[in-house]
Ligand SMILES: Nc1ncnc2c1ncn2[C@@H]1O[C@H](COP(=O)(O)OP(=O)(O)OP(=O)(O)O)[C@@H](O)[C@H]1O
């Protein structure tokens with residue numbers, strides 16, 4: 001198992017920066033996902049690792065080999081980087097059968113025919129396409145074509161896997177199945193993997209480390225847990241989570257030595273490790289971290305139900321108080337009616353505080 005290291009990668013197209021500055025370490029055998037909105041530089045980063053794009057600055061190492069260095073003038077061509085790739089469009093050769101699509105690259109590596117056949121068979125088995133080996137891509141569904149692309153990747157047995165939105169062409173059910181499959185495959189192949197997606201569920205479910213990008217810059221790198229529970233800045237807090245995080249702006253006051261953030265009708269007691277940077281701060285809390293009661297409770301905020309959306313396993317609720325609106329997520333299929341009075345209370349241990357100017361989280365991670 002080997003690591004992938006990117007140092008100071010920059011890439012512009014016609015003076016428009018696509019990747020402004022990127023440092024990345026993908027630990028040996030780990031699964032790192034680059035997550036971010038459309039146009040943030042994900043594909044550009046992956047193509048740079050693959051050698052399909054030449055960065056303007058920086059260097060890239062695959063294992064102990066430098067495959068790109070602007071300063072040292074090293075540019076190893078893509079076919080010599082020994083990478084397994086799946087791109088946004090799965091690009092099978094339409095005039096070749098499943099078998100030939102999978103074995104083409106193996107034959108180029110001059111492997112024996114016995115080795116090619118054995119890798120082909122085990123790859124087809126893994127993606128459950130054994131009966132389809134003689135079909136052409138046009139005779140397969142979109143999902144099956146995607147699985148052929150995955151089989152091609154498996155058969156290569158590369159130590160490095162790069163995947164760019166490999167599940168984007170699948171319907172929801174197949175996407176979930178393939179997600180599970182990819183996770184299992186990664187465990188079996190132990191390849192160092194960089195995965196690109198704008199789908200936060202894929203990122204949260206698959207990754208050891210998530211790198212959130214925006215506008216060509218890294219906004220945060222961390223475990224899925226940290227990215228979700230300790231967003232480093234407001235961009236990450238608001239980009240991750242569905243339904244989206246609740247955000248309140250409030251004024252900071254000190255009462256009897258205790259820091260209070262007054263956000264509309266919410267009074268939040270600031271934990272002692274949060275050092276307020278300004279008179280106004282931003283607080284966030286995830287919808288599932290607000291408790292709800294149909295009975296009045298001491299100290300809880302009285303609100304009115306504004307919308308009730310059961311999704312099956314959980315219910316999305318919107319409540320309104322005099323001065324604020326909040327989204328809640330409750331387990332189960334709730335049968336409450338719009339207009340009902342309900343009492344809500346935030347789990348104060350789950351609140352994050354941000355500086356409104358720098359947008360940085362004021363709670364240091366830990
Ligand atoms: N070949 C190119 N020529 C000019 N501009 C490009 C080229 N490739 C990408 N860009 C621009 O660089 C920026 C980053 O593009 P990139 O493809 O890396 O985004 P992405 O994060 O993969 O987005 P998506 O989620 O839509 O695939 C975008 O503004 C894009 O328009």
Ligand SMILES: [Mg+2]
Nearest residue numbers: 042043044088
């Ligand atoms: Mg892309």
